[in-house]
Amino acid sequence: MGRWKGTGGYQITVRPEGPPIERDTTQCVHCMGHWAVEPGSGRTRGWCPRCGGPHCGAPACWTCVPFMKQIAQQEARARLGESLGLAR
Numbered sequence: 001m002g003r004w005k006g007t008g009g010y011q012i013t014v015r016p017e018g019p020p021i022e023r024d025t026t027q028c029v030h031c032m033g034h035w036a037v038e039p040g041s042g043r044t045r046g047w048c049p050r051c052g053g054p055h056c057g058a059p060a061c062w063t064c065v066p067f068m069k070q071i072a073q074q075e076a077r078a079r080l081g082e083s084l085g086l087a088r
C-alpha cells in the first residue's frame, strides 16, 4: 500500500502490548474531518473530482460543497437575515 496522496497525514498508534500501528490519515475535503486509512475496514469513502481530494463518505459529503463555501453560504444567509430584519 502506498501513501494516499493529497491532504494526508500520518498516524502511529503505540500499543503497550505490541508493535506500533502505523496508518495514513487523510482529511475530508468537504467537512474537514480526519480519518485513519484502514485497508479492509469496509468503510465507504469517496473521492471528489471537483475538489481533487478524498471525502469521508458521510451522507452530506457526497454532495460537493467545499468547506469554505459552506461557511460563505452561512455568512451570506446570516447577512440576508439581518438586512431583512429577521435576525434577532
Ligand SMILES: [Zn+2]
Residues within 6 Å of the ligand: 028, 029, 030, 031, 032, 033, 055, 056, 057, 058, 061
Ligand atoms: Zn466529510
Ligand SMILES: [Zn+2]
Residues within 6 Å of the ligand: 029, 030, 048, 049, 050, 051, 052, 063, 064, 065, 066
Ligand atoms: Zn468537492
